[in-house]
Amino acid sequence: MDKDQVSAILAEIGTLLELQGESGFRTNAYHNGARAVQQLEGDLGEVIRRGELGDVPGIGATLREKITTLVTTGSLPFYDKLKEEIPAGLVEMLRIPGLGPKKVKAIHESLEIDTLEKLRIACESGQVAKLKGFGAKTQEKILEGLKFVSEVGNRVRLDQAMWVADGIVAGLREASGIIRMEVCGSIRRRKETCKDIDLLVSSDTPGPIMERFVSLPGVITVTGHGPTKSSVVVQRVTASGTRITMNADLRVVPDVHFPFAQHYFTGSKEHGIAMRLRAIKHDLKLNEYELAGEGHSIPCKTEADLFRALGLDFIPPELREDTGEMDAAERHTLPKLVEVGDIRGVFHNHTVYSDGANTVEEMARAAQALGFEYFGLGDHSQSLTVANGLTPDRVRAQQKEVDAVRKKMKGFHIFKGTECDILEDGSLDYDDDLLATFDYVVASVHSFFNQPREEMTARIVRAVRHPRVTMLGHATGRLLLKRNRYHVDLDAVLQAAADCGTMIEINADPHRLDLDWVHCKRAKALGVLLVINPDAHSTGGLANFRFGVDVARRGWLEKRHVFNTMSGDAVAKEFAKRSKRGT
């Protein structure tokens, strides 16, 4: 059982205990423990064997016992018993906005309701409104919430959330009296998926701004409308017809409160709590309006002032997860994070030769237009027939074409590459002689996703160790909100990459974002070189590299940890060096 599974079970235990009416402090301990496990660096089993689990902050004697049982036996009687006692439908009910553990418990105990369907029927017949502490409005809200839950999932991808947020910001700009405005929350922290949109505005005249917000085009429901805070459900349809529905909250504060509110609403919740605890240690109180001590308030114009007042360097939003950023900010050891402008080229891109929409030259020129110094190809290999993978003959034809385009685009590097399939047994889809004709090789898994963990790990490790493999593509194969990652011991893969100098790709396609930020941190610690690839299938897809930069930043990466911050000449030299290694 790996970290993700253990973490999910701990979080579920926390939720189940909430539904039993347990103290919030106890249930919180499980949620904290879940987070601690998920963000643990290194192999969980190894940490247990070394007896270091109890040293992890947030894991005490009880959780240590439970986690050890889970990992060593694969199950936990305490958890199994909880699941038997609490119907799964109650957990589903928690997804309904406005329904928390207390209300769900009340509904279950007084009306014996344990599924969403029974809840709907009870609301429609007016039974719920009669319950103590409930009423007609609550019942109506639950019905709306049931519809919301059935129509949309909880989270959307970052690119979709940003697009919806941009629309709201553009609409709000037409209101007068806005002094400062910023999208906060998980969008500002660049989480790969987001639940809602948190907007913050400073103004002396909040009224008209609130009015504008609740009547923006696309607003389908107003769920809250106060003088300083409003909430709406907003819906936009993309050019390709995808309907995106999200909650959006707007807070309006006087400008003097802006930095405090900005910090507060950016989160994460855990980072915010850690900051408030730090304020308390300084005999100060921090909330969304001020940082204050007895009888005095500390003025701050920006977030940087706020951090400084607590003895901290500025912590970039991407790092605010309470995973060590406070200590680093205090010791002045925060990383100087890689930036979009540091990226000088990209590899792993597709053309019309396989499943891309544009020619080699169109892609290369688009890359040049983005300000890159180089562009690398990564069309699919022969066994991936569904994506029109290249046979050796077609590889040679493409390489001839590249030679021709190179002549036309002097001063711009075009690197010959391939996204070569890792076959079922870990061997590669081309023979060594053909692989030697490329400047670099991206090796990826595109088949047999359901292999058992040991097989998949051995398969990928074998490919990573292949001397012709420059970088591993798609480290996990996940499709955000659609397909889970395949079962693989990523720590073993990263270790293998570290051992033989193979790079690991941060796949920047916002549908994928293979290699999450937690493993970025781990890779960095092991000395693995990372590379940000857009996996572009058209000229427009090249710009997605920015989402990879977001992941890298969340993974504490600096410029030096990312291969494609190097110049085109340096990259060419590195490839030449590696090609000798492979012979």
Add this chain to the structure above:
DNA sequence: GCCGTTTTCGGCCCGACTGTTTTCAGTCG
């Protein structure tokens, strides 16, 4: 259930909004 410059018990972040309430609990972020 965790934790300790308040250390083995007694705390545990903080405020807005809503709905159902005559003063506040529940939810949310």
